[in-house]
Amino acid sequence: MSFAGLLDFARKDVELPQNSPKQLLRDLHSSFIQKYEKDKNTLHNGRAYPGQWNLLVCKCDGFDGRGIESSSKLNANNTFQLDKMSAEDIVDYVLSCRNVDGGYGPAPGHDSHLLHTLCAVQTLIIFDALQKADADSICEYVKGLQNKDGSFCGEISGEIDTRFTMCALATCHLLGRLSTVNIDSAMKFLLRCYNTDGGFGTRPGSESHSGQIYCCVGALAIVGRLDDIDRDRTAEWLAFRQCDSGGLNGRPEKLPDVCYSWWVLASLAILGRLNFIDQESMKNFIYACQDDETGGFADRPGDC
Amino acid sequence: MHFVKKVPTTEEEKAARAKEQLKRSQQFIHARDRIVAKRDKGEYDDELLSLTQAILEKNADIYTFWNIRRTTIEMRIDANQKLQESSQSTEEEKKMSTQKLENLLSGELFLSYECIKSNPKSYSAWYQRAWILERQAAPDLAKELVLCEKALGMDCRNFHCWDHRRIVARMAKRTEEQELEFSDKLINHNFSNYSAWHYRSIALKNIHHDEITGAMRIDHGLLSSELQKVKNAFYMDAEDQSAWTYTRWLLEVGSGKEFLRPESAAPIELITASFHGNNTTLVFSRAVTIPFLLTFVDTEDTTRWRAFSSTSPNPTSSRVWQYLSDSPLRVVTSKPADETTTWTELTEQPYINRSRLETIYDVHETTPQPEYIGELLEDCQNLIKEEPDNKWPLYMRTLVLLEYQPVKSHEEIIANLKHLADCIDPKRAEMYRAILSRQKLNFSVREQFDRILGTEHDQLVVRYSELTSLEGVEYLAGLVGTADFQGNQLKEIHRMVLPNVHNLTISENPIESLQPCPSLSHLKFLAIAGTQISSVASVMPFFQTIPSLDRLIFCETPLVEKTEELRAQLPGVRLIPHWL
Numbered sequence: 039m040s041f042a043g044l045l046d047f048a049r050k051d052v053e054l055p056q057n058s059p060k061q062l063l064r065d066l067h068s069s070f071i072q073k074y075e076k077d078k079n080t081l082h083n084g085r086a087y088p089g090q091w092n093l094l095v096c097k098c099d100g101f102d103g104r105g106i107e108s109s110s111k112l113n114a115n116n117t118f119q120l121d122k123m124s125a126e127d128i129v130d131y132v133l134s135c136r137n138v139d140g141g142y143g144p145a146p147g148h149d150s151h152l153l154h155t156l157c158a159v160q161t162l163i164i165f166d167a168l169q170k171a172d173a174d175s176i177c178e179y180v181k182g183l184q185n186k187d188g189s190f191c192g193e194i195s196g197e198i199d200t201r202f203t204m205c206a207l208a209t210c211h212l213l214g215r216l217s218t219v220n221i222d223s224a225m226k227f228l229l230r231c232y233n234t235d236g237g238f239g240t241r242p243g244s245e246s247h248s249g250q251i252y253c254c255v256g257a258l259a260i261v262g263r264l265d266d267i268d269r270d271r272t273a274e275w276l277a278f279r280q281c282d283s284g285g286l287n288g289r290p291e292k293l294p295d296v297c298y299s300w301w302v303l304a305s306l307a308i309l310g311r312l313n314f315i316d317q318e319s320m321k322n323f324i325y326a327c328q329d330d331e332t333g334g335f336a337d338r339p340g341d342c
Numbered sequence: 343m344h345f346v347k348k349v350p351t352t353e354e355e356k357a358a359r360a361k362e363q364l365k366r367s368q369q370f371i372h373a374r375d376r377i378v379a380k381r382d383k384g385e386y387d388d389e390l391l392s393l394t395q396a397i398l399e400k401n402a403d404i405y406t407f408w409n410i411r412r413t414t415i416e417m418r419i420d421a422n423q424k425l426q427e428s429s430q431s432t433e434e435e436k437k438m439s440t441q442k443l444e445n446l447l448s449g450e451l452f453l454s455y456e457c458i459k460s461n462p463k464s465y466s467a468w469y470q471r472a473w474i475l476e477r478q479a480a481p482d483l484a485k486e487l488v489l490c491e492k493a494l495g496m497d498c499r500n501f502h503c504w505d506h507r508r509i510v511a512r513m514a515k516r517t518e519e520q521e522l523e524f525s526d527k528l529i530n531h532n533f534s535n536y537s538a539w540h541y542r543s544i545a546l547k548n549i550h551h552d553e554i555t556g557a558m559r560i561d562h563g564l565l566s567s568e569l570q571k572v573k574n575a576f577y578m579d580a581e582d583q584s585a586w587t588y589t590r591w592l593l594e595v596g597s598g599k600e601f602l603r604p605e606s607a608a609p610i611e612l613i614t615a616s617f618h619g620n621n622t623t624l625v626f627s628r629a630v631t632i633p634f635l636l637t638f639v640d641t642e643d644t645t646r647w648r649a650f651s652s653t654s655p656n657p658t659s660s661r662v663w664q665y666l667s668d669s670p671l672r673v674v675t676s677k678p679a680d681e682t683t684t685w686t687e688l689t690e691q692p693y694i695n696r697s698r699l700e701t702i703y704d705v706h707e708t709t710p711q712p713e714y715i716g717e718l719l720e721d722c723q724n725l726i727k728e729e730p731d732n733k734w735p736l737y738m739r740t741l742v743l744l745e746y747q748p749v750k751s752h753e754e755i756i757a758n759l760k761h762l763a764d765c766i767d768p769k770r771a772e773m774y775r776a777i778l779s780r781q782k783l784n785f786s787v788r789e790q791f792d793r794i795l796g797t798e799h800d801q802l803v804v805r806y807s808e809l810t811s812l813e814g815v816e817y818l819a820g821l822v823g824t825a826d827f828q829g830n831q832l833k834e835i836h837r838m839v840l841p842n843v844h845n846l847t848i849s850e851n852p853i854e855s856l857q858p859c860p861s862l863s864h865l866k867f868l869a870i871a872g873t874q875i876s877s878v879a880s881v882m883p884f885f886q887t888i889p890s891l892d893r894l895i896f897c898e899t900p901l902v903e904k905t906e907e908l909r910a911q912l913p914g915v916r917l918i919p920h921w922l
Contacts, residue, residue: 147378148406195409197469222631225659234543234591234605243508245501245540262658265629265651267604270776270813277773278583284769289499290536290583310653310837314776316769329348342348 050291051281058326058339070333129167132158139182140175141193151193152183152205159212168213177218180206188223189241199240200231204253207260221261228254229266236271248279248288252301259308269309276302277314284319285327285338295337296327373397377407386414395453402457402464412473415450418443419477440479450474455489462493468502472509483514491524498528498535518548533575536584543591556607560595566714568592573721576734580725586734589718593745598701601627612638613661613699616692616820617670618842621648623820624673627698629659639665640672640685650861652813652837662819662839692820694795702817703787704748711746718742733767744777748784755781775810775831782807783814794821800842805829812838819861827851828869835859836884849873849895856884863887869895871921876900878907885912897921 135142135158141150142158155176162168183191183206190202203224210218230242231254237246238254251272258264279286279302285294286302299320306312326339336342351359373393380390391414394407422443425431431439451474457467475481490507493500511521525542528535546568550560569592575585594600601608606628613625624635632644646667649660665671675693676684686693700706719742725735740758743751759778763771786804793799800823802815809830815822816839824845835848836857844864849871856875865888875881875896885891895918896902902919909917 143406147374148404149409151405193405193409195405195412195469195473197465199465229604232605233540234594234603235540235587240501240505241508243544244505245537247501259654262649262651262654262656263629263631264653265657265660269653274773277770280769289501290587291534292499308653311773311776313772314770316771319769336348340348341346 049293051283052285052294052338052340054283054322054326054339059328059330060322060325062325063328063330063333066328066330066333068333070329125165129162129165129170132161133170136171139194140172140177140179149193150179152180152190152202152209153192155179156205156209156212159209163212173213173215176213177210177215180209181218184219184224186223188220188225188227190224200228200238200250200257201240201253203228204257207257211260216261224257225261225263225266228257232267236268236273236275246275246289248276248286248298248301248305251276252305255305255308264309269311273306273309273311273314276306276309277311280315280320283323284316284321285323286315286320293338294323296324296335297337299324370397377410381410386410386417390414398453398457398467399460402461402467405466408466408470411450411470415446415474415477418446444479447474447478458493462497462500463502465502468506472506475510475513481513483510486510487514487516494528498532499537501537504537504541518545521545522549529571529575533578534582534584536587539572539584539588543588552607558595558607562712562714565592565595565712569714569718573718576725577721580729580732580734583734586738589738590741593715593718593742597745599745601698602702604628610634611695611698612673612675612693613695613702613817614692614820615671615673615675615686615688616842617688618820618823620668621664621666621842622671622673622688623842624663624665625817625820626661626663629661630663631659635663638674641665648841650816650819650839650841652816652839655858655860662816662841664841691797694821696795699795699817700791703784703791705788705791707747707749715742715746731766733762736762736766740777744781748781749788752781752785772810775808776813778808779810779831780814783809783812787818794818800824802826802840812840815840835862838862844890855880858883858887860887864890866890867893870899870901871895871897873899876904878904878911882911885915891915894918 132142134146135144135148135154137143137150139150141152141155143150144154159168159171159176162171180190183193183202185191185198189198189200190206191198192202192205206219207216207221207224210216227242228238231238231240231244231250233239233246235246237248238250239245239247240250244250255264255267255272258266278290279288279298281287281294283294285296286298287294288298288301302315303312303320306314323339324335327335327337327341329336329342373396377390377393377397380387380393391411394411397404398407398411422439425439426436451471454467454470454474457464458471461467471486475483475486487507487510490503490510493503494507497503522542522545525538525545528538529542532538546560546564547558550564551558569589572585572588572592575582576589579585594603600606601611608627610630611627613627615622615624617623622639624638626635632647635647636642636644643665646665648664648666649657650662650664651657651660670688672685672687673693674683675686676682719739722735722739722742725732726739729735736758740755740762743755743758748755756778759774759781763774763778767774783804786807787794787802790801790803794802800821802818802822802824803826805826806829809827809832812827812832812835815825819840819842822840823842825840825843826847828847829850832848832851833853834857835846835853836859838859839861841861842864843862845867846862846865847869849869851873853870853873854875855877856870868888868891873896876899878901881901891912892914893916894912896908897918897920901908905917905919
């Protein structure tokens with residue numbers, strides 16, 4: 039981290055530079071992502087980072103035109119499509135990350151994790167290849183990670199986090215097997231992580247965090263139990279995440295970061311309260327986070 | 343990447359960087375392959391430990407390699423255990439073995455420390471610390487607490503460190519009082535520390551909760567002193583959210599409406615129970631699931647229940663439930679404190695928990711206002727004068743008024759919320775308008791309270807009241823059959839939770855389309871006059887879910903021009919495109 043980066047710790051908001059982008063740079067983002075796609079080294083041999091699949095999922099959602107509505111809009115002016123070969127490559131790669139315990143790791147040879155198991159299921163669904171997965175063994179894997187108190191470990195090590203509750207429920211839900219896990223106890227644990235400020239933390243007593251709220255609100259929505267929380271209170275906490283610059287932060291008194299545009303906004307959407315923030319200034323913040331040389335987005339304007 | 347500034351780079355620099363990256367990547371792949379091969383062969387030896395260490399020092403997030411280390415360590419713990427129990431090993435051997443294991447575990451703590459130093463947000467590195475501490479014969483917890491404090495000194499908001507602190511404090515058997523003091527120390531050092539205020543609120547809750555009921559018991563004296571403490575913080579920096587959030591928490595401790603909050607320890611109560619010919623409707627103080635609501639009724643049938651929610655078409659937990667049957671249920675209406683169970687027949691009269699409904703809609707301002715509340719109102723007023731553009735004091739004052747003087751200060755509450763939405767904080771205008779909407783709904787419900795609770799009418803009329811949302815009407819789900827929300831600011835109605843409504847007026851609202859709404863499936867009469875609905879396609883998905891509709895008023899809408907098209911789609915409905 040640079041000295042200028044360190045200084046960011048002391049600030050609570052940013053200013054959008056005059057010359058920052060004012061609209062979505064579609065072509066640049068397309069070539070930015072394409073570079074990853076072409077680089078087989080990244081896909082097969084590269085640093086086996088947790089999160090690599092997330093990139094893949096975003097890519098497929100955003101540019102293959104089979105994803106969310108906004109992505110089809112992106113696609114309308116975009117010539118880039120994943121060709122058939124790449125799709126097969128990706129499915130093969132995902133399947134090569136499967137382990138004997140039924141779960142999936144971030145790369146071949148790595149241990150299974152709920153994060154990557156969900157990502158695998160999502161990716162296979164995007165490519166209509168779910169039939170190549172063994173739903174029974176995936177469910178067994180997920181079920182095996184649920185604890186008596188309802189919480190979930192992310193993997194064999196025993197680390198517990200409400201993020202993993204979301205991963206477990208979403209995985210089972212996508213496989214149409216929600217009843218695999220004990221929903222009641224999962225919800226009991228989740229609600230122990232609900233704070234009076236309306237947010238959720240990693241574990242009971244932990245501080246509220248936008249990313250964690252997304253996971254918990256998402257988990258509640260999957261099982262139809264959003265009424266178990268005070269939705270207005272949660273939405274209010276999320277609305278106060280918007281800074282003067284229009285960007286959203288992850289917790290009070292922190293700098294805005296483009297990733298929270300997703301965590302906060304998706305949570306507000308699930309809660310039916312997207313109008314609680316100012317959408318125009320948020321869009322301008324996101325536009326300003328674009329790298330107008332290489333494509334791609336930074337956490338905030340001027341970073342890389 | 344986070345917190346990394348983009349600096350101009352030449353092509354040359356870029357090429358050099360790419361070369362360096364490729365080299366690092368190849369080194370990584372080589373080491374990774376070696377690690378995986380050794381693991382697959384079961385060679386959990388010192389070499390494996392040093393290979394994984396070399397990589398984790400550079401990238402602490404590769405949990406698989408931590409797993410390999412943990413497996414290795416557990417094998418050594420087992421081996422040491424066996425050696426200690428063996429009659430063939432000498433005392434010296436036993437001592438040596440234990441010492442070697444202890445060294446391994448402390449070495450692991452050091453590795454995790456190094457990893458945290460370079461990446462203080464690494465979940466895996468922090469987890470490894472707790473894992474090791476739990477396996478040490480005599481973990482140095484005092485030292486670990488100091489480490490947490492040091493790390494929080496560098497970044498007082500690092501939630502990984504706070505989470506770790508919670509684990510260590512529990513292991514060290516620190517009392518909640520001690521942790522409260524710890525929060526004092528951090529807050530005194532820096533008022534703007536949301537994490538420390540949060541930690542404080544949890545400690546206070548744990549100290550002052552009733553062992554049996556789980557309810558929080560914080561007396562006025564303590565509340566008053568906590569308010570004094572937090573006051574220093576918001577006077578220091580009135581823009582800081584940390585202090586205001588804590589203030590709000592204090593404000594709501596002991597609130598009369600606490601029983602409605604999801605985290606409340608108060609027993610869940612029946613608010614109303616009513617029979618409607620084809621269903622029995624139950625409304626609860628908080629959301630409940632089927633197994634819970636079965637304890638309130640004389641049936642064990644789980645198949646005929648239907649829940650309603652403003653955010654989900656098929657909720658499994660809700661305040662509002664219908665039991666679909668032509669014969670009424672009997673319900674338990676005794677208070678939890680009662681020793682005998684009272685069953686109530688719903689054949690003629692609905693069951694109404696009048697006092698709870700009075701609290702919900704602020705019918706009485708009965709709560710005596712503690713002195714500190716008056717002081718808080720004054721403090722806010724002072725800050726509003728000093729910093730008229732700051733949203734927090736005005737918002738906090740409004741929240742206090744909503745809690746303690748919703749009737750007496752109705753006008754000020756409305757004026758404040760409008761000022762916040764229109765002038766001070768327009769980014770969150772709709773949020774303030776949602777609160778305003780609820781306040782106006784309560785006002786209107788109060789005016790017709792006796793009529794709504796009476797058996798003569800089933801009408802709820804909230805006209806020209808600036809409603810932007812219908813949150814809050816759900817408590818009346820068992821009492822309202824006719825609802826009139828004419829002249830409000832509603833943009834949608836599909837979130838409405840009034841499942842017994844058969845007669846609905848939403849004329850003169852800025853509505854452009856109608857989405858399917860599970861709670862309106864028995865609608866017979868609908869008035870959408872003066873709305874902005876313009877196409878048949880934008881309303882048909884809604885009408886297709888309402889087979890019972892027999893009259894539709896849509897005068898003064900662009901839809902009037904499409905009357906014939908609409909008639910073809912809704913043959914059985916009497917369409918009224920013009921006022922008589």
